[in-house]
Amino acid sequence: MPPSDSRRPAPQAAARATEQRLVGLNACRAAFARRPQDLRKLWLTATRQRELRDMLAWCVRQRIGYRIVEPAELEKLSGSAHHEGVCAAFRKPAAPSLDALLAALPAGPALLLWLEGVGNPHNLGAVLRSAAHFGAAGVLVPADEGASLSPAVLRVAEGGAEAVPVLAIADRARALTMLRAAGFVLAASTPHRAQSLYAAALPQRLALALGAEGGGLPEAFLAQAELRLRIPGSGAVESLNVSAAAAVLAADWFRRHVPAATD
Structure with a gap:
């Protein structure tokens, strides 16, 4: 034997x-x-x-x-x-590469979400649900953060993970270069030194970056963004939960760029 x-x-x-x-x-x-x-x-x-x-x-x-x-x-x-x-x-479904995802996108409006440090299953699942509802083409998560589509994430997403692929990004600099070559503008969600979402011009092709609770996006990443966006509020709290912020930002992009949004 x-x-x-x-x-x-x-x-x-x-x-x-x-x-x-x-x-x-x-x-x-x-x-x-x-x-x-x-x-x-x-x-x-x-x-x-x-x-x-x-x-x-x-x-x-x-x-x-x-x-x-x-x-x-x-x-x-x-x-x-x-x-x-x-x-x-x-x-397990095979996630497309960023190259393949960008190549398959039709011309015109497109939304991508980029998450930095968002590992909480409930937050990640809720972001996926909002991403699906507002027609995002994909959610990008840095590979070195180890975010996974756990059963908890998939349950909270309520089917959103079936409509929106999650891509692990191994090389941030290369990914940003590819996004810009495909016509995307990088917008960072932050309450500091940022334009009001409602006063800013949101490009048709938008890569929207959101950071973890508390720390937010790293300063080095913020420096890469062409836009810095804040969501105006009462001031009673500094900012929204990351999943709530993703929903507000994605909804405003959808309202502006998807004709069916006003039906």
Whole structure:
């Protein structure tokens, strides 16, 4: 018998490496609606059978494993108490490169969000939800920050992660060069030495950068921005939560540049 290769991952571990586990009704249904062929396994409580009958029927036709489980078992399987009665394993989608994303964009208005230091799952998920709602073409996250699309992020995104790709940027300088070559203007969200959002001219092709709670965007990154934008308010607090700020900024860009926004 040949010696076993301890470096080779076990079949189950290898499968998990290519798998994305989703929890929450909207997150699971959005993934199934866009890519049913990627569904690998489904767990749900009895109370969700009626709402998920299309997924169950697909599992039967495609011979995909599914189980009806108790809420306590589903919490263990999903790793979340906020599973909403369903957990699904999908094949991980391949994220496009920035080169491919920019090449595929049609001419005209386009919005990208660039996040620096935004690792909190609830903030990242909420940003993805807003990005999808306001038609962003992608969300850029520096690769060295290790932000991941965890089950918590995907649940909070409520399906937004299916509509908006998240790209890991390994070389910030190269990415900025590529964005500018594609006609994008870099705008930094900051309450310091910035124009009012409502008085500023927002370009059609905008890369909107937002930073982490507390620290905000690094000064070196702010120096790269052609625009510095602040969201006017009462002054009772210094600034908005990053996910709320992303929604306000994206909404104003959408209002100005997407004709359907005024319908």
